Structures are given as structure tokens and as C-alpha cells.
Amino acid sequence: MFEKIEEMDDVFAKLLRRINPPRVVIDNDSCQDATVIQVDSVNKHGILLQVVQILTDLNLVITKAYISSDGGWFMDVFNVVDHLGKKIRDQEVISYIQEKLESDDDLVPSVKGTVGLVPSENHTCIELTGTDRPGLLSEVCAVLADLQCNVVNAEIWTHNARAAAVVHVTDGTTGCAIQDPKRLAMIKELLCNVLKGNSDLNTAKMILSPPGVTHRERRLHQIMFADRDYEKIEKSEGGRFHDNSSRPHVIVSDCTEKDYTVITMRSKDRPKLLFDIVCTLTDMQYVVFHGVVHTGRREAYQEFYIRHVDGVPVSSEAERERVMQCLEAAIERRGSEGLELELHAEDRMGLLSDITRVFRENSLCIKRAEISTKGGKARDTFYVTDVTGNPVDPRTVDSICRQIGQGVLQVKWDTDATAKPHQEKTIRFLLGSFFRFNPSLNSHP
Numbered sequence: 001m002f003e004k005i006e007e008m009d010d011v012f013a014k015l016l017r018r019i020n021p022p023r024v025v026i027d028n029d030s031c032q033d034a035t036v037i038q039v040d041s042v043n044k045h046g047i048l049l050q051v052v053q054i055l056t057d058l059n060l061v062i063t064k065a066y067i068s069s070d071g072g073w074f075m076d077v078f079n080v081v082d083h084l085g086k087k088i089r090d091q092e093v094i095s096y097i098q099e100k101l102e103s104d105d106d107l108v109p110s111v112k113g114t115v116g117l118v119p120s121e122n123h124t125c126i127e128l129t130g131t132d133r134p135g136l137l138s139e140v141c142a143v144l145a146d147l148q149c150n151v152v153n154a155e156i157w158t159h160n161a162r163a164a165a166v167v168h169v170t171d172g173t174t175g176c177a178i179q180d181p182k183r184l185a186m187i188k189e190l191l192c193n194v195l196k197g198n199s200d201l202n203t204a205k206m207i208l209s210p211p212g213v214t215h216r217e218r219r220l221h222q223i224m225f226a227d228r229d230y231e232k233i234e235k236s237e238g239g240r241f242h243d244n245s246s247r248p249h250v251i252v253s254d255c256t257e258k259d260y261t262v263i264t265m266r267s268k269d270r271p272k273l274l275f276d277i278v279c280t281l282t283d284m285q286y287v288v289f290h291g292v293v294h295t296g297r298r299e300a301y302q303e304f305y306i307r308h309v310d311g312v313p314v315s316s317e318a319e320r321e322r323v324m325q326c327l328e329a330a331i332e333r334r335g336s337e338g339l340e341l342e343l344h345a346e347d348r349m350g351l352l353s354d355i356t357r358v359f360r361e362n363s364l365c366i367k368r369a370e371i372s373t374k375g376g377k378a379r380d381t382f383y384v385t386d387v388t389g390n391p392v393d394p395r396t397v398d399s400i401c402r403q404i405g406q407g408v409l410q411v412k413w414d415t416d417a418t419a420k421p422h423q424e425k426t427i428r429f430l431l432g433s434f435f436r437f438n439p440s441l442n443s444h445p
Contacts, residue, residue, distance in 0.1 A: 024101045026094050028087050034063055034079035035088040039101055043074040045309055049275075049282045051076060053218065054100045056275040058093065059083050065274065067291035067304075083271075123152055123168040124178045126187070127219065129227050130195035130204035132163035134365045134387045138356035139194045140165070145353035147187055148172035154371035155216045159333045162229040166216040167371075172349050184208060217272070221279040221330065230322075230329035248331040250324045252314060260289065260305040261313040263323070267331050269300040277302065280330035284323070285309045338367045338383040339392045340412040343404075347378040355380070358403050362396050363387050 022041035030036055039051055048067065055062060055078065064079040081087060088094060128140065137156055144151060144167075154167040171178050178184060188206050195204035248267035255262045265277070274293055281288060281304070291304040307313050314320050343355060352371060359366060359382070368383040386392055401409050 022102050024098050026088075026098060028089070031079060033087075034081050037078045037080060037097065037101075039074070039076045039078075041074045043069050043072050045287060046282055047074050048076070048288055049278045051078075051101060052275050052278050053215070054097070055080060056272045058097070059271070060088065061085070061271055062274050062293065063295050065291070065293035067288055067293075069287070070289050122177060123170050124184070124208065126165075126167045126169060126191070127207040127223060128163075128165040128167065128191065128195060128205070129223050130163055132158045132161050134363070135360040136163055136194070137165075137366050137369065138353070138360040140167075140191060141353040141356050143190050143194055144169060144187075145350040147183075147190070148349070149178065149187065150175070150349055151352050151371060152373050153216075154369070155220060156366065156369040156371075157220050157224065157333050158367050159224060159329060160229045160231070161233055162224060162227050164220055164223040164227065164229075166219050166223075217275070217334075218279060221276065221333070222283055224329070224333060225280065225283050225326065229333070230325040232325070248328050250327045252320045252323050254313065255305060258305070259313055260307060261323075263302075263304045263306060263327065265300075265302045265327065265331070267300055268335075269295045269298060270334070272334060273300055273331065274302070276330045276334055277327060280326050281306065284326060286323075334368070338365075338385040339397070341382045341384060341397075342410040342412065343378060343380040343382070343408060344410070345378050345408050347373045347376050351378055352380070355404065358400055359384060362400050362403075364392060364396070364400070365389070 022039065025038040027036040027038070041047065048069070052062070060080045060082060062078050062080055066077045068075045130136070141151070148171065149169040150172045152168050152170055154165060156163065156165040169178065170176060188208065191206045192204060195206065246268060248265060251264040253262045253264070267273070278288070285308055286306045287309055288304045288306055291302065293300070293302045314323060345351060356366065363386055364384045365387050366382050366384055370381045372379050384392060397411055401411070
């Protein structure tokens with residue numbers, strides 16, 4: 001019965017969109033330092049996430065946003081720039097944005113809300129989750145290399161002693177997706193053994209995703225949320241010094257006049273921050289009715305007026321605390337903790353296993369990683385610390401660069417790492433008053 005209601009809702013939403021198709025205006029004249037994108041559309045739960053995801057997938061930076069979706073209509077304005085901080089001038093990119101934002105398929109997510117989008121037989125998608133520990137990624141890569149699995153793309157996140165990964169692999173011989181059930185069962189068994197280690201017998205998981213194009217970052221948020229990485233853990237005194245001033249600040253309060261819950265967030269600014277927050281609010285079944293986003297030179301300020309999908313605001317102290325924890329986790333998961341190392345090399349079977357082994361043998365801990373291959377070239381980015389979570393000794397970095405090969409590994413030192421963050425004044429926004437009313441390595445599995 002409920003499935004029939006969902007199908008009727010989908011049909012009704014699509015009918016409304018045909019009568020009132022989305023209108024997208026892309027303006028390079030009205031703002032001096034950003035391209036302004038205005039989206040007007042029939043409202044639908046998840047539409048804000050869909051729009052933000054399209055923009056961030058193009059590596060566009062959202063510097064400001066004004067969100068309004070009361071009633072049956074969705075009206076948002078985004079100020080965006082490219083990764084160099086410039087306006088969007090490329091006509092192909094502009095046309096792509098217009099086409100995607102006005103597409104019936106992308107802006108009306110099914111109520112059944114799965115992640116897969118388009119069927120694909122190009123690779124096998126493996127999802128992993130377990131307790132984080134030094135050398136875990138190296139062990140996973142070694143298993144995949146031994147099983148002749150070639151890693152073509154992957155993203156790995158760690159947070160609160162949990163680790164999650166979405167890995168795309170192909171058969172090392174054929175270059176196609178792995179489909180043999182016996183081989184897949186062996187891969188699953190061996191990877192689960194690695195993930196379990198000695199202490200994670202109940203929560204380590206390896207899942208083979210159904211055929212389709214999985215949005216890796218979207219899926220990682222879902223995996224870590226399901227794994228309850230937002231729950232606080234006791235950290236050992238011997239670990240790295242945690243500067244609480246750099247942590248996100250999340251406040252959850254009431255707007256009783258309009259029956260909303262108000263979420264106010266201040267954090268260090270970074271790319272894809274809005275996407276990460278909206279992902280989590282959507283997964284928690286909250287709807288953003290109004291909001292404003294503003295980014296300064298170092299700090300991002302966001303304010304959202306939300307309710308649960310059933311129309312009720314946050315109603316208990318326990319729920320309020322959970323919302324705060326989950327949003328802090330959403331901001332922290334992608335935080336670029338550690339030294340950034342970028343690998344450029346000819347792709348080959350076992351490369352990733354070899355690289356991560358060198359890191360492990362030099363006592364580096366991989367906090368986050370993005371793995372990609374294109375045209376026979378591997379381009380991998382790793383964020384690393386020492387095993388205690390402290391910054392890596394430059395002498396260790398020099399040693400690793402010599403082992404891997406000159407020119408293969410680029411080190412991106414953070415010149416501001418030891419400097420105190422510049423304190424900017426928080427801009428108080430306006431919705432409040434509005435509502436108050438070895439050379440062998442030079443050659444990737």
C-alpha cells in the first residue's frame with residue numbers, strides 16, 4: 001500500500017514539473033566577484049541536495065547561498081566561483097549546469113531514494129567499513145592486488161576511529177567488472193578478515209553495491225552515518241593535540257514564532273562544505289525551509305531553518321544533541337587532516353599496494369585518500385599523519401620521496417599549519433530578524 005502511495009507521489013511530482021518546469025538563470029553581470037545561479041522549481045524533499053551536488057561535482061565553490069522552499073516552490077540563489085576563485089565563463093560549463101538543473105531526472109529524486117543512478121558494467125563497486133588503525137588501507141590494497149583486482153577509483157575517509165571506503169575495481173586481466181560469484185565471495189571473505197582485525201568482529205562490513213554509478217562522496221556520508229561515527233569516543237592522552245578553536249561550532253535552537261528549528265554553524269571554510277552538511281540533513285530526514293550561507297576568507301557561516309519531513313521541529317534535548325553531533329561529524333569527515341601527498345605515475349597492477357606499503361613501513365597513517373586513474377595514468381591524493389596523529393617529520397617525507405622516486409610524489413606543505421587562524425568577525429545574518437518576524441614504483445593496482 002505504501003509503495004503505491006510513493007508511486008503516486010512520484011507521478012504527481014513529475015506532473016507538476018511538466019506544468020511548471022524548473023527555471024534556471026545564470027548571471028555573470030549582477031555580482032562583481034561571482035557567477036549567480038538562480039533555481040526556481042517545484043519543491044521536493046531532496047531537491048536542495050540534488051542542486052548542491054550538481055554544482056560541487058563540477059568543483060565549483062559556493063561562496064554564498066540564499067535558500068527558500070516554503071510551500072510547494074523551491075527558490076534558491078547561489079554565488080559560485082571556480083577552483084581559482086573566478087567567475088564561470090566557459091560556455092560549455094554554463095550550458096551543462098543549465099541542462100542538469102533543468103533536467104526532470106536529476107531534480108526529482110525518487111521517494112525510494114537509492115544511490116545508484118545509471119546501470120554500468122565497467123567496474124565492481126566495493127563498500128568497506130570498520131575500525132580505523134595504522135596500515136589498514138595498505139592491508140586492504142595488498143589483498144586486492146593478490147586477488148588480481150585493479151583499483152581504478154576509490155575514496156577513503158576516517159573519522160572518530162572509524163574508516164569507510166568506496167572502491168571501484170576491475171579484473172586485472174580483462175579490465176572489466178568482476179562477476180564470478182565464487183571470486184566475489186572470496187574477495188568479500190578476505191577483506192572482511194582484514195577489516196575485522198582483532199577487535200571489530202561485529203561492525204566490520206564489506207558490501208558489493210548493485211550495478212550502477214554510485215556517487216562516492218554521497219555514499220560515504222551514508223556509510224559513516226549508519227556506522228554512527230558521530231558518537232564521541234575517548235581519545236588517548238598520547239595522541240595529537242586537538243585545538244578546539246578549529247572545530248566546528250553548531251548551535252541548535254528554536255524559532256517558536258514560526259515553528260522551526262534553527263541551526264547555526266561556524267567552521268573553517270573549505271570546498272564542498274555545504275554539500276556535506278546538506279547530505280547529512282537529508283539523511284536524517286530534515287527539510288531546509290530557509291537558509292543562508294556566507295563564506296569569508298577563512299570562516300564559513302551557515303544558518304538553516306528546518307523541520308523533520310513529518311513537519312515537526314526538533315522536539316527533545318536528545319534529538320537536539322544528536323543533530324549537533326551529526327552535523328559536526330559531517331563537517332569533520334572531509335577535513336584535510338594531515339600532510340597532503342599527491343602521486344602522479346603510470347598506472348599498473350599493484351601500484352597502490354606498493355605505495356601504501358611504503359607509507360606503512362615509514363609509520364605514516366592515511367587519514368583520507370582519493371584514488372583515480374585516467375588514460376593509463378594514476379593520480380592519487382593522500383592526507384597523512386604519523387601514527388600518533390601528529391604532523392609528519394619532514395625527514396620521513398624526504399625518505400619516502402626517495403623510495404618512491406623523484407617527481408612521482410608531490411608534497412603540498414601547509415605554510416599556515418603552525419600559524420594561528422585569522423579571526424574574522426562572524427556576520428550575523430538576516431534570517432533571524434526576518435523571521436522574528438624503488439624505481440619499480442614509478443611505473444596502481
